[in-house]
Amino acid sequence: MLDILYQDDYLIAINKPHGLLVHRSTIAADASEFALQLLRDQIGARVNPAHRLDRATGGVLLFAFDKETEIAMQQQFADNRVNKTYLAIVRGYARDAEDIDYPLKKENGTLQEAFTSYVTLKRTELPVPFGKHQTSRYSLVEVKPSTGRMHQIRKHMSHVNHPIIGDTTHGCNKQNKLFRERWEMTTLMLHASKLNFKHPVTGGGITIEAPVNPEFKRVMEIMGW
Numbered sequence: 006m007l008d009i010l011y012q013d014d015y016l017i018a019i020n021k022p023h024g025l026l027v028h029r030s031t032i033a034a035d036a037s038e039f040a041l042q043l044l045r046d047q048i049g050a051r052v053n054p055a056h057r058l059d060r061a062t063g064g065v066l067l068f069a070f071d072k073e074t075e076i077a078m079q080q081q082f083a084d085n086r087v088n089k090t091y092l093a094i095v096r097g098y099a100r101d102a103e104d105i106d107y108p109l110k111k112e113n114g115t116l117q118e119a120f121t122s123y124v125t126l127k128r129t130e131l132p133v134p135f136g137k138h139q140t141s142r143y144s145l146v147e148v149k150p151s152t153g154r155m156h157q158i159r160k161h162m163s164h165v166n167h168p169i170i171g172d173t174t175h176g177c178n179k180q181n182k183l184f185r186e187r188w189e190m191t192t193l194m195l196h197a198s199k200l201n202f203k204h205p206v207t208g209g210g211i212t213i214e215a216p217v218n219p220e221f222k223r224v225m226e227i228m229g230w
Contacts, residue, residue: 007044011213015074015206016067017052019044020215023063023192027054040066056082059156061171063218064091064197077205082153088201091148091158092126092217094194094224095167096180099125099144105161109154121161123148129228135183143170143228147198158195170194170224188227192220 008020021027021040028041044052052068055078069075081087102124108116127145135141144167150157159175162168168176170184171193184190199214217225 007040007047008215009048010065010215011211015070016055016078016204016211017044017048017070018065018067018200018213020218021058021063021066021197022218023061023220026060027057027066041068044068055079056087056153058197059159059193059195061193062091062195062197063192063215063221065200065213065215066197067200067213074205078202081202081205085151085153086202088199089150089153089197090199090201091150092196092198092221093123093146093148093158093162094170094221094228095144095146095162096142096170096177097144097167098128098142099123099146099165099167101125103165105165107161107164109157109160111155117154118152119154119157119161120151121148121158122151123162127228127230129230131228133183133187136179141183145225145228145230159193184224188224190220190224192224194221194224196221 010020011018026039028039052070053075055067055069055075058066069078105121109119110116123146125144125146129143131141133141148158159169159172163175170180196217201212204211
């Protein structure tokens, strides 16, 4: 059963598990379960995604019940009028706060402006040797992207040398290997924790929050947070 975080006559939001695709995709032929179909079956009603989350990312995923609401919400996301908050566990001691203004390339090679800010919530140093160091350092960061580029947070955190743990595309392979071998952890430590937006029909302010999923919580416990 999917965890339903919010529901009214127009919108419904779930806490998407890590590793679950939003909908069928030709680039992920190995998948047999999808958030879209699971939610439709669970509530017995047709829904459509108002935005997207990477397969590997967990957290708040918003759907609309009708086409007008879907289009209105997609426009809000496209116009960057939805405030998005994420939690991420990253390698190293991140700065107290940082703004990352670093353009990202589209698939066709064109550059798009991309802006992400983060604040560091917690830091830890584990007595686990890594490379030439006798210990391993990590940070829990709260991330707010003001644009919505593909893999933006993952690319930006890697750009500032604090790759997200479990990121096999833009992260640190040696760190990922350490987590896989020592703690049997292969999950991307990126969680969409909160959405804040203006309701497209009623006009009221909506805030939807998602608790971290079990694997994210387990890594936080490993860190002593």
